[in-house]
Amino acid sequence: MVRKTAWALYDGKALEKVVSQIAALVDELEKITPLETTGRKLAEIEIQEVEDEASLAMLEDAVRGVDPTLSAATAQKIAGRNSAKNVNTEDSVRV
Secondary structure, eight states: OHHHHHIIIIIHHHHHHHHHHHHHHHHHHHHHSOHHHHHHHHHHHHHTTOOSHHHHHHHHHHHTTTOHHHHHHHHHHHHTOOOOOSOOOSSOOOO
């Protein structure tokens, strides 16, 4: 009990100081890094290998309201896809 009390009084303050310094450094990094551009690029990399429309739609539903950057990137990938399903033709078709 004495050791825990001593740690809480002395080492706990040192730990709190280190955590505070780390938080300050992270804040400074966020100021110099274009988060929107970086986040957008990371989101595009994450969904790069997802190709089927059902998986993209499920991913978009899952991240909606949680990760707006990933949600927007997923929606853009879905919108940018050209696809046609159940095409019936008689004489000619233009796509």
